[in-house]
Amino acid sequence: MIDGSAIWVQGMVQALARAGCEVTLVLKAPVQTGRLVDPLRALPGVTVRSPHAEGLFDGPGAMVPRHAATILARIDAGDPHDLIVVRGRQVAGRVAMGPLAGRLWTYLTDVPQSAAEFGASAKGELRRIADASHVLLCQTEELRGFLESAVPATSGKSVLFPPVVVLPAGLEARPPGAPGGPLRLVYTGKFAPRWNTYEMTSLPRLLAVRGVDAELHMIGDKVHDDPADAGFATRMRAALETGEGVVWHGGHPRAEAMRLTASCDVGLSWRAPSMDASLELSTKVLECGALGVPVVLNRTPMHEGLLGTDYPLFAATEDDVLDALTLVGKSPDVYLLAAGRCRTAAAGFTLDAAAGRLRGHLSQAFPEPSEKVLAVKGRRLRVGVAGHDLKFFTRLLDHLRSRPDMEVRVDHWAALKAHDEERSRDLAEWADVVICEWCGPNALWFAEHKRPGQRLVVRLHRFELYAPWPKQLDIDAVDHVICVSPHYNRLTREATGWPASKVVTIPNWVDDAQLDRAKLPGAEHHLGMIGMAPSRKRLDLALDVLEDLRRDDPRFTLFVKSKLPWEYWWIWQKEEERAHYEKVFRRIRRSRLLSGGVVFDDYGRDVASWLRRIGFVLSTSDDESFHLAPAEGMASGAVPALLGWPGADTIYNPRWIHESPSAMAASIAATVSLGRWEQDGDLARTQLRTAYALPEVCRQWTDLLTGAP
Known part of the structure; x- marks a missing residue:
């Protein structure tokens, strides 16, 4: 059957093979149709193992996680593998307790996606999985950031591995241009309540009332049995078979499903509002984009980042969907804009892009x-x-x-x-x-x-x-x-x-690869300070900078990621340290300019995620041996801003070093007002990679230990 996990398996196997790996795919269930597996069997360097057919597992259906862990370990014992890719929290949790621990490249999908769902048991299991994993593959930046903040053990191991869009050989994308006849809508995948698939079957009839001639093509054969709605499956099948303007194609091999999609005009990925908080990105949306087919989908921060805030086919309700489809059905220019946005977005998720990401991770691991x-x-x-x-x-x-x-x-x-x-x-x-x-x-x-x-x-x-x-x-x-x-x-x-x-x-x-993440909107007005204790870190001077900036622009905000000084007993026992911080906090409370402009964030390992909101990283210390914080900021694309503590100019370029807090504030204000922030951030990132990036420092250590000249 065609669903997200099956599509993921195909893309993952192909990307690993193209990255230079010999790949063994272990199937969890008996093969009933070869439409998903046969194309993989034909790839050079790929071996497909079916434990059911080989007599390694004698159960009647799909293996449960404990069986899968046993079978994987048994297959590996006969011919040990360098890395083991597993998808899903339950399987990973089982495999993490066995002999494959340490070699896991874990792709997590079924993660609790809100703080309320994240209990002690879930955190404990994810911590064990992280400890047993060499790499955690995260589909989106949102998922990676959420994991790092909730489970510190995932920091430093979480890497981006977005969905892979692979067009079958010989498949032609939809010809450019607006629809010329009836508006052909298309949905592929499972039929389930939260995917709004039953509601979709009414769209041709409702569009006809608005004067838009439309037909809906639905591809797939998995109708969900919903315990909360016993009648859903019956209603869904009836709508598929008898709905006005609905053409149900049933299940098809992926290549044929994509060919049918390319013959249509608009894809549907409109889902229930409860799914708006999802940290996963739909592969179907990207596939439609690669085929030149624009998609109706929910407005979420992730989708806005992918397609732009002004994308015309965002929809939350049935009326929104009808309005969007009516618009593109009657306005060719809007249709072409939406199709172009989707095509551009999909270009970053090709098989070659995925293989390139994997080659980078593999070269670091091996x-x-x-x-x-x-x-x-x-x-x-x-x-x-x-x-x-x-x-x-x-x-x-x-x-x-x-x-x-x-x-x-x-x-x-x-x-x-x-x-x-x-x-x-x-x-x-x-x-x-x-x-x-x-x-x-x-x-x-x-x-x-x-x-x-x-x-x-x-x-x-x-x-x-x-x-x-x-x-x-x-x-x-x-x-x-x-x-x-x-x-x-x-x-x-x-x-x-x-x-x-x-x-x-x-x-x-500096782990530049981990820290190099897309900045969040507004980062250019956000100052960051990592560590505020002891007093020689000079938070008071950072406040001087902030006050100068907020006199002209109240959008400037200082984010301080640190333990608080009283959490260090060896600091708080000193009278002069207590006096310093009492004065600093009193100033923050009483200053009109600082009011609402200072945010204290928890100390933790999720620095890379935190730096996404930071545009400038400050170093106002009296002295430092190196001060890693500005370097970490540079790797993230933030602009470093330092006062001239002894030795700063031997580590950082003098252009980032300022004589006083007022000079630092003036430079920051000019950088933003003149539109140079992104350019300076790119320069800082380049300087960091040349001098302090993890691969470069590892090379220097390796040369020292091996005696290389």
């Missing part, structure tokens, strides 16, 4: 090996990572683990000074290279226990520079000390006297 390492060692390079807090090393660790030329083990210290000494000794005896994240007691221990010929790399952060450990470190036992900026490289050498040849600068990484 990097090419270094032949030098394998040639010298005759085996994979053994890399040990030791530290008490690896939050700044997570994506680097993921990259090292993914490399086929490296074997990675982690010695996770329980605390800064507490570790399992036996485990540390095992790592020291095993590793070719040891990376100490933080120059603390871990670095002192591994420097003392370093083997001859073993390499030791220590990454030093701002926190340790003025602590006692660097002075105690035997620098002769260390091959490289990594600093994240030229400024802190210099300060480290000045404070320790270590030779310049030992101290190397490799910047912090």
Whole structure:
């Protein structure tokens, strides 16, 4: 039967194959018709497995999730796969508990789509799925943002994978031009109450009353049995068979269904209002667009983003649908406008576009090996990572683990000074290279226990520079000390006297692919600040900037994503810190200019989603070692705005650095008023990718560890 999941399977298999994968498709049900499966069997590099036909499953119907998990694991055990794509929360939840965990590329569709539906059980299951998944494939930006805010474990793993529109070979799109005869309406898919399919069957009769000659072509054979409306299936079948102006074509192979669609004038994707909050995008809408057939559909933010706020065929009620169809039936210009919008929208969802997205994800998940390492060692390079807090090393660790030329083990210290000494000794005896994240007691221990010929790399952060450990470190036992900026490289050498040849600068990484998301309307008037504590972050100076801007334009708003200062015990116990924030919050309450202009957002991992609303990211600190926030903003297309803290000009282009809050405000106002915001955002994004993008920083680390010149 033709439904969304069947169409998705076809597109997913074809996109994976075109991206260079050998694909095995496992069918959950016995094959009753080959109209969906046969075209896939004919693709090179694609194998279709039917557990029912092969005797792997002896049930009479479709496998339930627990059976599917067992069968998938059994098929994989015979010939292990590099990645396993699963669709649906229930199946993913089962598979996540088995031997395929870690290799899952999970496509989630049946996610509770409102906060009210998101109970503890749903969050727990999705967290387990996220932990077991290498990648979470999200159909829309709306779904990705919702997941990241509701389930923090999905952040950093969620990537966009929109629907794939594949036109069968030889299929011609609808000829350009307005309808020349009766207005031919078309619907394909299942017949169900919330899809308004019964109401659609009245449209030809009601349009005739308005003087529009129309006929409705309905394609599909799945009539929904609705427990809430026992008579629906009977009424629906009667309307399909006897409705005035209704032509029911029954079920057809997808190519034939699309050919019938291309022979019609207007597609119908008008649904019940309860579906307006859906975070999924209808593949049928995109297919109609690719065929040159405009679509009647509900007005939602997602659809407005796809087709424009002035698209003429948005409809909420039956009267809206009739008005829209009457308009296009009598106005060729409106019809051509709607068809052009749908055709342009569909162009971004082609098979080639999907394969390109997959190639990008695959290259990151499966990097090419270094032949030098394998040639010298005759085996994979053994890399040990030791530290008490690896939050700044997570994506680097993921990259090292993914490399086929490296074997990675982690010695996770329980605390800064507490570790399992036996485990540390095992790592020291095993590793070719040891990376100490933080120059603390871990670095002192591994420097003392370093083997001859073993390499030791220590990454030093701002926190340790003025602590006692660097002075105690035997620098002769260390091959490289990594600093994240030229400024802190210099300060480290000045404070320790270590030779310049030992101290190397490799910047912090920014996951530019995750952060590069479409901005929301109004972002150019939104300032962002990530982290407001301790007081040296200088929220008060950011408020100076905001006040200057709001004197002339009250649309400017400051969004602060941060824990509040009293949530850090080590900050709030200091009298001077409390005094600073009491003054700041009193000012926000009392200032006429700041009133309604400052928003405090929860601290969390959903930074990429949050940055969609931010047009400028501020850095007003007294001092920073790197300050990742402006760089993350740049990756998102926001414009960075910094005050000149020491070393800022060694990390960021001087054009983004300002002498004072008033100068910063003037620059922001000019950027917006002169229409340069998007251009400056594009420039900032380009600079970020060149210097600090995750692939570039991973390359620098890989070269250091492998000894590449």
